[in-house]
Amino acid sequence: MKIFTSSTKFALFVTFVALFASCAGTQGKDGEKVGEAGPKSNSTTMLNIRYIDKDSLLRNYNLAKDLNEAMLRTSDKYEAAQRQKAGEIQKFAAVVQNKYQTNGYLSEASFNADQQKLQRMQVDAENYLGNLQRSIQNEMMQNNIQLNDSVENFIKIYNKEKGYDAILDKAATFFIDSKYDITDDIIKGLNARYNKVEAKK
Numbered sequence: 001m002k003i004f005t006s007s008t009k010f011a012l013f014v015t016f017v018a019l020f021a022s023c024a025g026t027q028g029k030d031g032e033k034v035g036e037a038g039p040k041s042n043s044t045t046m047l048n049i050r051y052i053d054k055d056s057l058l059r060n061y062n063l064a065k066d067l068n069e070a071m072l073r074t075s076d077k078y079e080a081a082q083r084q085k086a087g088e089i090q091k092f093a094a095v096v097q098n099k100y101q102t103n104g105y106l107s108e109a110s111f112n113a114d115q116q117k118l119q120r121m122q123v124d125a126e127n128y129l130g131n132l133q134r135s136i137q138n139e140m141m142q143n144n145i146q147l148n149d150s151v152e153n154f155i156k157i158y159n160k161e162k163g164y165d166a167i168l169d170k171a172a173t174f175f176i177d178s179k180y181d182i183t184d185d186i187i188k189g190l191n192a193r194y195n196k197v198e199a200k201k
Helices: 054-060 062-101 108-162 183-200
Strands: 049-052 166-169
Touching: 049 183, 054 062, 054 183, 062 108, 062 183, 108 183
Parallel strands: 049 166
Antiparallel strands: none
């Protein structure tokens, strides 16, 4: 029997939609781009952008931490069920082998019955663990949806007040100056809202 041997891993992933509008000016007579930032331009268009460090957010947002801890507990339960099923099968297989080696079977029919029972145990264990693993995967997917929705909804509310042109995921950039980092501000706001909801329960 092939019982699942790899531990169920929990990995939370938050997807941020990166919106970046780039405007290229037209060439003037002197080869200068109209609208390009510079001392000679009076029509400079500046993008007001900020960014969030997704990894830091996941480490410090209380909802993300709670969901991660819940999934780790679920993973532990899966591994315990896996060990239990494997132990039951190994124990019965040892009984069958010992009984066979000591001529404990009075008939071929009784030996075949135990062999069939062992096979059923293996199939039942595979089905049980497979269903449990699918349940865990579904729970992970629902947790990711909940986490994504929570972050995205808060960012929309947050940006109504701030009025930024774009809030980026740091991982989606090659380089961005740390002065544009609003991660701590977002985490603070998310936790304040989440803890307030938790307190009402």
